[in-house]
Amino acid sequence: MGDVVSGECLADFQQGKLTLKDFEWEPHLRPIEAKAKLAGEDDGAGVPEVDIGPLYRSDKGSAEYAAMVNSLAEAASSCGFFQVLNHGLRVGALESLYTYGRRFFSLPLHLKYGTSKLSCHPTSGPSGYICGNSSSSPNKWWTEALRFPCQDKASVLSMAATFCPDDQEAQQFSDIMDECTLGFARLSQQLAVLLFQGLGLKGEDIVKEYVDDVGTPALKISHYPPCPEPTKILGLPPHSDVSILTLLWQDQVGGLQVRLNGDWVTIKPRQDALVVNIGDVFQVWSNDCYISGVHRATLNAREPRYSIGYFYYSGKESMLTPIPELLKQREESSKFRSTLLSEHRSYAYSKVGKGESKGVEYLKILGN
Ligand SMILES: O=C(O)CCC(=O)C(=O)O
Ligand SMILES: [Fe+2]
Numbered sequence: 143m144g145d146v147v148s149g150e151c152l153a154d155f156q157q158g159k160l161t162l163k164d165f166e167w168e169p170h171l172r173p174i175e176a177k178a179k180l181a182g183e184d185d186g187a188g189v190p191e192v193d194i195g196p197l198y199r200s201d202k203g204s205a206e207y208a209a210m211v212n213s214l215a216e217a218a219s220s221c222g223f224f225q226v227l228n229h230g231l232r233v234g235a236l237e238s239l240y241t242y243g244r245r246f247f248s249l250p251l252h253l254k255y256g257t258s259k260l261s262c263h264p265t266s267g268p269s270g271y272i273c274g275n276s277s278s279s280p281n282k283w284w285t286e287a288l289r290f291p292c293q294d295k296a297s298v299l300s301m302a303a304t305f306c307p308d309d310q311e312a313q314q315f316s317d318i319m320d321e322c323t324l325g326f327a328r329l330s331q332q333l334a335v336l337l338f339q340g341l342g343l344k345g346e347d348i349v350k351e352y353v354d355d356v357g358t359p360a361l362k363i364s365h366y367p368p369c370p371e372p373t374k375i376l377g378l379p380p381h382s383d384v385s386i387l388t389l390l391w392q393d394q395v396g397g398l399q400v401r402l403n404g405d406w407v408t409i410k411p412r413q414d415a416l417v418v419n420i421g422d423v424f425q426v427w428s429n430d431c432y433i434s435g436v437h438r439a440t441l442n443a444r445e446p447r448y449s450i451g452y453f454y455y456s457g458k459e460s461m462l463t464p465i466p467e468l469l470k471q472r473e474e475s476s477k478f479r480s481t482l483l484s485e486h487r488s489y490a491y492s493k494v495g496k497g498e499s500k501g502v503e504y505l506k507i508l509g510n
Contacts, residue, residue, distance in 0.1 A: 151274035151282040152367075153251055165282045166374040173406070173440050174373035188402050189409050190217040195228040197332060214333070215340025218420050218428075222382075222435030223400045225415040226333070231325035233414055236391045238318050240448055243363035246288055246305040247448075257288070257301045269297055269360070284441055285377045287364045292323040292452075323361055326389055326452035330359070333387060333418060334454075341428055343467055352427070352465060353386065362451045366397060369441040377439035377447075381494045382501035384487050385421035385453045392417065395447040401436040408440075421454070422462075422486065422502045429464040430477045434501045462486050462505075478505045 154160040166172075192213045200207045217224035246254065254271045269291045274283045290298055298319050302312035334353050335345035366377040377397065392398060392411050399406040400419075409417055425434040441447075463480040486505070493499050 149273055149275035149277070149279075149283070151277040151279070152284060152286055153255075153273040154277045156251065160277060160282070162371055162375075165284060166371065167281050167376055171281060171376070171379065172374050173376065188407055189221060189223050189225065189400060191225045191227055191412075191415065192217060193227045194230075194332075194336075197336070198228075198230070211336055211340050214336050215432075218337055218340065218424075218432040220433075221400060221402050222420040222425075222433035223409065223417065223437070225409070225412060225417050226329075227412075227415050229329055229416045230332075231322065231329065231416070235318055235321045235325070236450060237413075239322055239363065239450055240391075240393060242305070242315050242318070243288065243365065243448055243450070246363070247286060247365040247446075249305055253304055254286070254288075257304050269294070270301065281376070281379055283378055284369050284375050285364055285366050285439065287362050289360055289362045290319065292327070292359045292361055295320075319361070322450070323359070323452070326361070326454075327359065329416070330387060330389060330452065330454040334424075337387075337420075337424065337428075337432065338465075341431060341468055342471060343465070348465060348467065359455055360453045362453070364439075364449045364451065366439060366441055366447040368443055368445055370443055372441040372443055375441060377441050379494055379499065380436050380438045381499040382425075382434040382436050382490075383419060383421040383453065384423065384483075384490050385455050386423045386427075387421050387454050388419050389452040389454070390417040390419070390449055392449040393447060395442070395445055397440045397442065397447050398449070399438055399440055406438070422490065423483070425502050426462050426478050426505065427465050427468075429468055429472075429474055430506075436499065436501065462502075477507055478502065479507055481505060 151160060155165065190213065192210065194210060196204070196206045196210045214224065254273070257270045269289050271286070271288055273286045288301070290301065295316065299312055299316050302315040306312040306315055331349060331353065334349050338345035338348045369375050380401065390398070394411045394413065396408055396411045398409045398417065400409060419435050419437065420432045422434045424432050460483050461480050462483045464476045464478065469476060486502070489504070490499065
């Protein structure tokens with residue numbers, strides 16, 4: 143998950159301390175028992191693709207711009223997931239980050255662990271190498287990840303030193319990271335403006351007041367090694383993200399699934415697109431208009447899968463509550479009990495490994 147504490151279960155498996163059997167999920171959570179289509183078996187029908195080209199070429203009053211805002215709002219309120227085309231990031235830069243990720247994950251374990259003693263930021267969470275979740279957890283995750291605190295360039299450079307042969311290459315890696323995080327940051331903010339506009343609000347003003355500088359985003363490169371038992375084991379459990387929104391670039395292998403009308407739907411990999419999902423924060427901010435989509439990462443026995451995620455977080459100490467301007471404009475009362483974002487975060491993490499992640503449902507005021 144975008145947001146999770148460091149773990150060691152996959153390392154324990156690689157070192158013979160855990161067996162494949164230890165990784166098998168409780169039957170009701172397994173991909174096959176849930177009658178899911180396994181990775182690649184469907185085409186992502188129902189997860190819309192939205193071309194955001196009009197953002198760069200049209201004025202806000204144009205029909206083309208209005209249609210784009212409508213499509214985004216519709217996707218955010220129907221399934222909470224969509225892919226954006228013409229997103230403004232250079233695909234070559236994303237591919238190059240992916241190549242660095244592959245190189246990092248091919249290192250021996252002790253070198254990968256060498257990166258993880260770095261900082262742990264209160265909002266963006268741990269940074270460094272994370273090898274699955276805890277070995278004592280009942281449902282173990284078949285994944286490893288490298289997590290970066292985007293703003294902390296010194297950490298990025300020292301992490302780069304573990305897998306780049308010389309300073310020059312470490313600098314090149316750091317430049318690619320800069321390009322990608324800058325592009326992700328710009329896009330997240332633009333999408334937040336558009337999604338607020340889709341709620342009938344003055345997007346820029348709301349973003350300025352509630353979004354800018356309130357959090358510290360995190361970037362995570364994930365690796366899901368081939369798994370001999372992909373029908374019994376998962377890469378990541380069903381969960382929603384606690385972010386405002388999350389951006390994800392995935393390779394061509396496929397395995398990210400979203401829960402849609404009771405089915406699991408695989409999101410079609412597209413090299414030129416970014417997957418966007420609404421996070422818990424936006425669901426509450428929008429007073430339940432937008433949905434923080436439940437998703438999971440499935441596995442396959444044949445080939446490794448990689449993804450790059452950007453988690454657009456809100457500040458740790460802010461209250462999680464609907465945007466007052468929205469309630470006023472719609473003459474609505476809040477559908478959620480207010481809570482500290484940090485409290486929601488802890489609650490969400492405590493549920494996810496058990497397969498009990500229900501996003502912000504538990505905060506809903508009954509009868510509303
Ligand atoms: O790698 C993926 O496909 C999904 C990652 C994800 O959902 C997460 O890290 O929160
Ligand atoms: Fe996620």
